[in-house]
Amino acid sequence: MKLYNLKNHQELVDFETAVKLGLGQKQGLFFPVELPVLKPIELSKILNMDFITRSTEILSKFIHHEISKKQLYKHVQEAFSFTHPLKINITKNIDCLELFHGPTLAFKDFGARFMAQMILLMNKKNETVTILTATSGDTGAAVAHAFYGMKNVRVIILYPKGKISSLQEKLFCTLGKNIKTISINGSFDDCQKLVKEAFNDKKLKESIGLNSANSINISRLLAQICYYFEAFSLISEEQRKNLVIAVPCGNFGNLTAGLLSKALGLPIKSFIACTNSNDTVPRFLTSGKWHPNKTISTISNAMDISQPNNWARIEELFNRKKWNLKELRFGSVSDDATKKALKELFALGYTSEPHAAIAYQLLKDQLKEGEFGLFLGTAHPAKFKNTVEKILNNQITLPNELNNRVNLPLLSYNINPDFQKLKQFLITK
Numbered sequence: 001m002k003l004y005n006l007k008n009h010q011e012l013v014d015f016e017t018a019v020k021l022g023l024g025q026k027q028g029l030f031f032p033v034e035l036p037v038l039k040p041i042e043l044s045k046i047l048n049m050d051f052i053t054r055s056t057e058i059l060s061k062f063i064h065h066e067i068s069k070k071q072l073y074k075h076v077q078e079a080f081s082f083t084h085p086l087k088i089n090i091t092k093n094i095d096c097l098e099l100f101h102g103p104t105l106a107f108k109d110f111g112a113r114f115m116a117q118m119i120l121l122m123n124k125k126n127e128t129v130t131i132l133t134a135t136s137g138d139t140g141a142a143v144a145h146a147f148y149g150m151k152n153v154r155v156i157i158l159y160p161k162g163k164i165s166s167l168q169e170k171l172f173c174t175l176g177k178n179i180k181t182i183s184i185n186g187s188f189d190d191c192q193k194l195v196k197e198a199f200n201d202k203k204l205k206e207s208i209g210l211n212s213a214n215s216i217n218i219s220r221l222l223a224q225i226c227y228y229f230e231a232f233s234l235i236s237e238e239q240r241k242n243l244v245i246a247v248p249c250g251n252f253g254n255l256t257a258g259l260l261s262k263a264l265g266l267p268i269k270s271f272i273a274c275t276n277s278n279d280t281v282p283r284f285l286t287s288g289k290w291h292p293n294k295t296i297s298t299i300s301n302a303m304d305i306s307q308p309n310n311w312a313r314i315e316e317l318f319n320r321k322k323w324n325l326k327e328l329r330f331g332s333v334s335d336d337a338t339k340k341a342l343k344e345l346f347a348l349g350y351t352s353e354p355h356a357a358i359a360y361q362l363l364k365d366q367l368k369e370g371e372f373g374l375f376l377g378t379a380h381p382a383k384f385k386n387t388v389e390k391i392l393n394n395q396i397t398l399p400n401e402l403n404n405r406v407n408l409p410l411l412s413y414n415i416n417p418d419f420q421k422l423k424q425f426l427i428t429k
């Protein structure tokens with residue numbers, strides 16, 4: 001597989017290099033040179049396969065001979081060794097695709113665990129690898145658990161202090177061993193900036209074997225394509241004809257993966273890019289102007305991002321496929337409207353959480369006659385227990401994954417958003 005840097009098309013790398021580097025020169029994202037397309041006959045064959053076999057086929061379409069199918073199958077099986085996506089019926093023409101049945105109860109388990117498998121496979125010489133990542137809440141947990149206890153891998157996770165739910169924090173800041181967590185006195189965008197600065201420091205990068213596990217890492221994106229095919233395989237022939245998928249967006253990795261599944265030939269009619277009040281993209285799609293505002297804290301905190309990294313990939317994909325950005329549906333939902341949507345879902349018999357509720361609301365607003373809608377359930381409601389209980393006035397029981405960690409002490413360090421401080425930490429801890 002060949003990939004180019006979006007900021008310097010001359011920088012060409014193979015899959016292994018892209019996974020190891022995370023970002024290219026000038027902090028550019030990597031993008032595939034070839035965009036494979038499945039023939040209709042291949043598509044129907046693939047849809048009938050089981051999840052692991054199908055996912056191997058899809059990933060192999062991109063990765064090609066760099067990893068043999070047999071070897072890839074083994075790693076996909078290891079990565080996706082938890083309950084696969086579930087489809088839950090909500091109304092006559094709307095279903096939820098629950099992607100949160102992995103070990104850290106969010107869809108990020110798919111990408112993080114596949115990436116961990118790829119790093120394991122590629123670290124043939126057993127060199128020391130430092131995984132540095134910024135999280136708006138769920139990536140941290142998924143990455144930490146995916147690499148927990150792995151030899152020669154040190155994981156450092158930055159998160160905005162006080163801006164993630166306390167249960168999210170408990171899930172990954174209580175692990176210890178090779179997992180180090182740092183709360184940053186700032187926003188997620190500040191954390192993301194620190195990670196980028198670390199990558200820009202060539203000497204540092206080489207001396208500690210720096211690798212990023214953000215959704216900017218291509219291995220995570222590719223892994224996420226797989227559950228869009230699973231979603232399609234789970235719905236009826238009739239529903240497949242006019243499928244609209246609403247994606248709760250933060251850094252826009254999930255939506256990028258969905259659009260890549262469409263580029264591969266999965267006939268999804270339309271996507272809805274759903275944000276909370278951090279609405280840089282919806283405003284951009286309305287006015288054509290890219291004007292990120294200061295990041296606002298909302299009840300859907302994993303989406304509190306005003307400078308979404310993956311947007312550059314989405315624009316590139318639209319250009320390459322000659323699609324029109326006007327066809328991308330979008331919208332933003334305030335906290336008040338999110339609460340209302342959550343209550344409405346509850347009245348329909350479904351306990352959800354703020355991120356998915358945003359997608360549900362926009363789907364309901366924008367679904368046309370004859371269309372069938374899926375919204376992505378990106379996290380388990382228990383991760384946002386306090387918020388959800390307050391809104392619904394109803395108790396949520398903690399699944400074991402969380403219950404086991406609630407009473408453990410937090411092991412996080414705390415620093416200001418100052419790169420020199422982070423650098424010192426990276427070299428000495």
Ligand SMILES: *Cc1c(COP(=O)(O)O)cnc(C)c1O
Nearest residue numbers: 138250251252253254302378379
């Ligand atoms: C990360 C996350 C999102 C946003 O996903 P992106 O790929 O960053 O757009 C949405 N909901 C939840 C619960 C998340 O953890």
